[in-house]
Amino acid sequence: MLGLPKGEVFLIPWTVEWEKEFLLEKERIEEVIGNKILSVHHIxxxxxxxxxxxxxxxxxxxxxSFQDGTDCVVPLEKLSYAYKGPDLLPDRHYFNKGEPRTHQIHMYQSDNRYLLEQLAFRDYLRINDEARVQYENLKQELSLVNSKNKHKYANDKTEFVRYILDKIKLQSN
Incomplete structure (x- = not known):
């Protein structure tokens, strides 16, 4: 299953189909804006x-260059993405697709702090089962109490994410 109706928060178990869908979408995106892209990541x-x-x-x-993002708006709209602008989320161009929403693009200039944190957090959870299980338990709990408030759901995960990012920084020193 892919797609989350507007205003709802619920979780479903991980499926290999998500990786396949990412690879298909990555290919579509590269076909229309490949000349602007340095890299594409599933986050x-x-x-x-x-x-x-x-x-x-x-x-x-x-x-x-951050300015390159504006050149990508029209080609991505042809793939049914809606451009939400550069100010909705910090330091990025943000796009979403579908209703219910199926895909989100976060477009960053290289070496952006938010990008690097996203990748570090993802990579840490990919190799640390204990942290992944803790995060999943937190997400399950928060999705139940915030099933109609995606902003509160997201904000309530921040402390855990910060904890992991701080842990990563300590390990790299």
């Missing part, structure tokens, strides 16, 4: 094996 919970998630594929696109 968010759907990118972490065995982690229940909201059924939305999150995609990080890395571009050389």
């Amino acid at each position: 968010g919970s759907t990118s972490i094996k065995d982690l229940s998630s909201k059924p939305i594929i999150d995609i990080a696109i890395v571009i050389q």
Whole structure:
């Protein structure tokens, strides 16, 4: 299953179909804006094996210059993405697709702090089963109490994400 109706929060168990869907979408995106892209990453919970998630594929696109993002709007609209602008989320161009929403693009300039944190968090949970299970338990609990409030659901995960990012920084020193 893929797609989350507007205003709802629920999780479903991880499926290999999410990885397949990411690869298909990545190919479509590269066909229309490949000349602007430095790299494309599957991010968010759907990118972490065995982690229940909201059924939305999150995609990080890395571009050389932040201004390049505006050149990508029309081609991505042809793939049914809606451009939400550069100000909805910090330091990125944000796009979403579908109703119910099936895909989100977070377009970052290379070396963006938010991008690097997304990738570090994803990579840590991919190799640390204990942290992945803790995060899943938190997400399950929060999805039940915030089933109609996606912003509160997201904000209530922040402390755990910060804890993991701090742990990663300590390990790298």
